Amino acid sequence: MLDLYPLIRPALPLMDAEQGHRMALWALRNGLLRPETTPNDPVLTTSLLGRMLPNPIGLAAGFDKNALVINATQSMGFGFIEIGGVTPRPQAGNPRPRLFRLSEDHAVINRMGFNNDGMDAIAHRLTQREKAAGMVGVNMASNSDSTDPANDFDLLVEKFTPLADYMTIDISCPNTPNGKVFQSKAPLEGLLERLKATRARVAQQAGIALPCMLIKSAPDLTDQEKQDIAQVTKAAGIDGMIVSNTTIARPDSLRSRHRSERGGLSGRPLFDMSTRLLADMYKLTEGKVPLIGVGGIASAADAYEKIRQGASAVQLYSAMVFQGPHIVHKMKHDLAVLLKRDGFANVGVAVGAAHR
Template structure:
C-alpha cells in the first residue's frame, strides 16, 4: 500500500474526507496496510517514562478512534500509536459534514465531536491484542451530554488502564462544548486529582498525560504548567487542533471553506503548536516529557519539535496527503539531521533551542 498511495490518493481525495478515512480503516482491518519495521536507525531510540520507544514518531489520536487498527498502523514503522478519543458511552458526534480538506494548505478542519463506539468496546479490543507488537497509548474524553466530566474521565481510566502503555486526558478538543474550560486552573486541579486517584485504584499505573490546546493565553499556559507540575502527572501532549485561522493560509482558499467551524490541523498548525510547545517546555523547566504534535509533515518538522522540547512527536493529517511512506521518510531525515548537527542520540537534541 505504501507504494500504491500516489495512485490511490486521487481516488480517496475525490471522496468526502470522512468517507475516505472509513475506506482507509477498512483496508487496514483487511490486512492491506504496509509492512515496515519499527526497528531502524539506533540514533532514534529513546526511553520515556521507562518505556523504550524504537523511534519517536507516533500516530496522533483521532485516526484510530476505536482502537481498531493500532497494530496495522504500527506496521507502517511508527514508534507508537495513540488511539481515541474514547468516551464512557458511545456517541455519534456532530452532524455531517464535519471534515473539510484544505488541500492547498495540506490542512484539515474537523468538528467530529468525539464520535466513537465507547470505551468498553475499545477496551475489549485492546485487551485482546498482543502488547509485544508495539506501544499503544489511549486518549480519553468526556461525553457531550455528561453532567460530570470528572466521572467520565475516571470511568475511562478504570476501563483501559490495564491495557494502555500510557493515558492521555484530552481537555482541548474544540468540538465538545465546555471541554476547553477544563484547562482553567481550578477545574484542571480537580480533574487531574480525580483522574490520578482513579489510576491508583486500577492496579496498573500507566503514565498519565494532559493534552492541551494551542489557543492559550500566557496566563493559561503558566497556570497549566503549574498545575501539571504540582499534580504529579507524567507529561503533556502539545497541542490539539486550533480554532484560529493563520494569516498565511493560501489566499485561493474559499472563505466558505477556511471559515468552517472546527479545529484546524496539518501544516498551518506547525508554527503555532511548536511555539506553545516551546513555552510549555520552558514553563515546566523541562521536568515533564512533552509529546509534540501539530503540523508535522517532514523530518525537519519533527526535528524542530524535538529541538523545541519534545521527547516524542506525533502526526496524522500529513498522512492523508503524503501517505504511509511519509513515516519512513521522516525517520530517515530525522536521523540524518541529528547526525548533521553532531548528536549521537536523540535525547541529546531534546530542548536544545530553549
C-alpha cells in the same frame, strides 16, 4: 506484500474527506498496505514515559478512534500510537460533513465531535492487540451530553488503567461543549487529583504498575492559562503533556474554500503556533515534564524542530492525509540524517537543544 496505496491515492482527493478516511481504515484492516520493515536506525532511539521507543514518531489521536487498526498502524513504522478519543458511552458525533481537506493549505478542519464506539467496545479491542505491540496510549474525553465530565474521565481511567501504556486527558477539544472546562486552574487541579486516586486504586487492585497519565492542551492559550497548566501539571506529578490539539484560529494565510468551516484546524498552519507553545511549556516546566510535540509536522525537519524545542517524541495526523502512509518511512530516514549531521548520538540528547 502487495501495496495498494499507490492505486488508492488518485481517488482520495475525489472523495469526501471522511469517506477517504474510512477507506484508509478499511485498507489497513484488510492488510492492503505494505508494512514498513526497514530497521530503525539506533540514532532514532528515545526514552518516553520510562520506556525506550525505537523511534520518536507517533500516530496522533483521532486517526484510529475506535482501536480498529492498532496492529496495522504499528506496522506502518510508528514508534508509538494513540487511539481514541474515547468517551464512556458510544456517541455519533456531529452531523456530516464534519471533516474538510484544505489541500491548498496542507491543512484539515474537523468538527467530528468525538464519534466513537464507547469505552467498553474499545477496551475489548485493546485486549485483542498483539502482545509484542509497542506503546499504545488511550486518548480520553467526556461525552458531549454529560452533566458531570469529571465523572466521565473517572470512569475512563477506571476502565483503561489495566489496559493502556498511557492515558491522555484531553482538556482541549474545540468541538464539544465540555471540551475545555478543565483548562483553568482549580477545575484541572481537582480533576487530576481525583483521576490519580482512581488510577492508584485500580492499579493496586490489579497488581500492576501505574500507567502514565498525560494531559493534552490546546494551542490557543492565554499566558495565564499556559502558566496555570504548567504549574498544575508539575505540582500534580503528571507524567507528560501533549502539545497541542487543533486550533480554533484561522490564519490569514488560508486559501482553501473550506477555510471558514467551524472546527479545529490542523496541519501546516498549526506548526508555528503549536511549536511556540511547546517551547513555552518546556521553559515553564524547566524541561522536567516529558513533552510530546504535535501540530503541523509534515517532514523530518519539522519533527526535528519540535525535538530541539523540547519534545521527547512527536505525533502527526494531517500530513498523512496529504502524503500517505509512507511518510513515516521517509521521516525516519531523514531524521536520522539530521541528527547525525548535528552530532547527536540519539534523539534523547537532542531534546531541548534549542534552549541550551
